[in-house]
Amino acid sequence: MMKKTYFRIAVIAAACLLAVGCRGGSGGNAGDGAGPDQDGPDQTAVDPLWKFCTDSLEMDEGKVRSGDYFSTILMRGGLSAQEAYNLSEACDSVFDVKTIRIGNVYRTWKSPDGVLEYLTYDIDRIRSIVFCCTEPYSAYYVERPVLTETRTADVTIRSSLWNDMLEADAPPLLILALSDIYAWTVDFFGLQQGDRFVVVYDEKTCEGETVAVDTVRYALYTSRGEEYPAIMFDQHDGGNIYWNEKGESMRKAFLKAPLHYSRISSGFSYARRHPITRKVQPHTGVDYAAPAGTPVVTIGDGVVTSARNEGAGGNVIRIRHNSVYSTAYLHLSRYASGIRAGKRVRQGEVIGYVGSTGRSTGPHLDFRVWKNGSPINPLKMQSPPAEPLKEENMAAFAEVVAGYHDMVAGAGSGKTVLQNTDNDNSVER
Numbered sequence: 001m002m003k004k005t006y007f008r009i010a011v012i013a014a015a016c017l018l019a020v021g022c023r024g025g026s027g028g029n030a031g032d033g034a035g036p037d038q039d040g041p042d043q044t045a046v047d048p049l050w051k052f053c054t055d056s057l058e059m060d061e062g063k064v065r066s067g068d069y070f071s072t073i074l075m076r077g078g079l080s081a082q083e084a085y086n087l088s089e090a091c092d093s094v095f096d097v098k099t100i101r102i103g104n105v106y107r108t109w110k111s112p113d114g115v116l117e118y119l120t121y122d123i124d125r126i127r128s129i130v131f132c133c134t135e136p137y138s139a140y141y142v143e144r145p146v147l148t149e150t151r152t153a154d155v156t157i158r159s160s161l162w163n164d165m166l167e168a169d170a171p172p173l174l175i176l177a178l179s180d181i182y183a184w185t186v187d188f189f190g191l192q193q194g195d196r197f198v199v200v201y202d203e204k205t206c207e208g209e210t211v212a213v214d215t216v217r218y219a220l221y222t223s224r225g226e227e228y229p230a231i232m233f234d235q236h237d238g239g240n241i242y243w244n245e246k247g248e249s250m251r252k253a254f255l256k257a258p259l260h261y262s263r264i265s266s267g268f269s270y271a272r273r274h275p276i277t278r279k280v281q282p283h284t285g286v287d288y289a290a291p292a293g294t295p296v297v298t299i300g301d302g303v304v305t306s307a308r309n310e311g312a313g314g315n316v317i318r319i320r321h322n323s324v325y326s327t328a329y330l331h332l333s334r335y336a337s338g339i340r341a342g343k344r345v346r347q348g349e350v351i352g353y354v355g356s357t358g359r360s361t362g363p364h365l366d367f368r369v370w371k372n373g374s375p376i377n378p379l380k381m382q383s384p385p386a387e388p389l390k391e392e393n394m395a396a397f398a399e400v401v402a403g404y405h406d407m408v409a410g411a412g413s414g415k416t417v418l419q420n421t422d423n424d425n426s427v428e429r
Contacts, residue, residue, distance in 0.1 A: 049142055050120060050130060057109040057117055064104050070097035077108040077116040079133060090137035095129050125206050147205050148214065152408060157195040161188065173213040174201060178221075181230050181242050183348075184252035184383060186221055189263075196222040198408055218404040231404065233397050235390060245401055247389035254321070254383040255299040255347065258329060258367055259354065263289050264379075284375035285330070285368035292363040294354040295336075296329055297347075304343040304351075307335050313366070314358025317351050330366035331357050 047054045064073070074084040088097050100106075100121060109118040119131040126146060132138045153170035155161070165172050178197065179188050202214040221228040230250050234241045242250040264286060302321035310316045315332040317339060333355025345351060356363045369378045389397055 049144060050118070051140075051142060052109075052118060052130070052132075054109065057111060059107050059109050061105060061107045064100050064102050064106060066102055068100070068102070070100055073100075073106060074116070074119060074133070077119060077133070078110070078114060079116055083133075086135075087131060087133060087137045091131060091139035094139040094141075125209060125211050144206050146211065149203050149205070150217065151201060151203050153197070153199045153201065155197045155199075157191050157193055161191060170199075171203060171210045171213055173210060174199060174216070177201065177213050177216045178219060181216060181219060181250055182221060182228070183255050184250060185228055185256070186223075187256050189257075192223065194223075196220075198222075200404060200407060218408070220408070229401075231397070231401055233389070233393070233400055235393055240386060243389050243397070247394055247397055249386040249388060251386045252383040253300050253386060254325070254381065255297070256383075257288070258299050258327075259288060259290055259294055259296045259365055285328075285366045286378050288365045288367060290354045290363065290365060292333055292354055292356065294363075294365075295350045296332065296352045296354060296365055298345045298349055298351050299327060300325070300347045302327075302345060304339060304341055304345060306341050307339050307343075309357070312359040314360060315352070315355065319345065319351075324372055326370045328368040330368070331355055331360045331364060333357065333363075 046052055062073075070088060071081065071084040074087065075081060079087070091097070105122045107120045108116055109120070110116055116133045119133055120128050121131070122128045126144050128142050128144075130140055130142060153165070153168055153174060155164050155168045155170060157164055158167075161175055162172055165175060175188075178199065182188070198220045199216060200218040201216045203210055204212040204214050215232065216230070217232045219230040221230075229245050230242050231245065232241055233243055240249045240251045244250060298319055300319075300321045302319040305318045305320050305326070307317045308315075310330075313328075313330040315330075315335065317329045317332065317335065318326065319328075320326045329352060331354075332352040335352045336350045339345075339351050354363050354365050367378055369376050369381055371381075
């Protein structure tokens with residue numbers, strides 16, 4: 001909080017140094033990115049965000065409605081059709097006005113005599129664009145300050161990961177980051193009561209709202225007495241950056257599941273009664289119930305050996321991953337663009353979409369795995385680890401692990417461990 005206070009003091013001080021006259025015209029050029037011309041006889045502070053004088057202007061806030069165009073918003077603000085056109089033309093190299101989105105906030109700023117001086121449009125939570133609405137027309141971007149904090153979360157599963165994250169005062173966005181890191185280790189649809197996540201992560205906030213979970217630095221998942229740590233350590237080789245405490249990659253040869261599914265509707269069995277034929281016959285795969293159109297990804301790198309309709313299996317994609325493993329994805333509604341026999345695919349790449357083609361009672365994915373030519377239960381498949389941490393980095397890695405152990409031991413859930421303010425208001429583009 002101390003650093004945040006100092007930052008606010010610095011912003012106020014900077015605003016005082018940027019004292020300018022409340023303008024009658026915008027000045028500046030479209031696209032210069034520096035804000036309006038700040039020369040003028042009356043010396044008063046500009047707003048540190050908008051970079052123009054707001055004290056003497058009347059602000060009205062609204063949201064882009066269905067059927068709105070940039071020109072109609074300007075005309076509601078008081079510009080003529082010709083003036084709205086001229087402003088759009090002058091600023092088209094800075095911002096494509098056709099990209100305004102329904103629901104986004106805009107503000108009109110008028111002088112006491114009703115002249116529209118500025119229009120500000122929020123692109124997202126961080127970035128906005130300012131249009132100077134009197135000649136010479138111009139436009140420039142502004143960004144709100146973003147605060148980055150390294151925080152901890154301690155979440156025990158009681159009802160659902162989503163609800164328990166909220167109860168632990170952790171952002172639900174953290175779930176997405178954890179699901180990526182543990183995609184090869186944890187079945188997030190099979191979490192049990194009592195399972196626990198302890199996480200050290202970077203959170204970016206803007207005006208009190210979480211805008212990103214930027215980096216997970218350390219995580220420890222505990223289930224049935226077994227611990228599964230994940231430590232971020234970048235070897236700067238463009239490869240994996242998450243490892244367990246032994247220096248083994250968290251990225252395995254295969255994903256745990258080929259899609260986000262709602263439930264397993266049928267398991268691996270040699271004596272299942274088929275729901276349509278009513279005959280007892282082997283079902284050497286796992287059926288994942290999911291809405292039609294759900295993306296299906298390949299669980300590992302490989303080569304597509306076929307992508308065609310196979311009758312009872314419907315639209316099927318078969319992939320050979322190596323000399324040992326191959327997989328098949330059945331009942332697809334369609335294939336992803338470019339998927340054909342001979343196509344090389346990468347782990348996590350979308351290859352098709354859930355459907356109900358062939359002999360099927362409803363939308364689902366029938367997923368099958370073969371090891372050395374024999375079918376195996378996908379849910380019990382042991383996936384070999386990828387390349388381990390380099391030996392020369394093990395000592396530095398051990399120090400990082402010890403540091404996170406100390407950090408987690410000294411911090412409760414939600415406690416800020418390290419705080420940093422992005423003073424330059426930079427954001428990823």
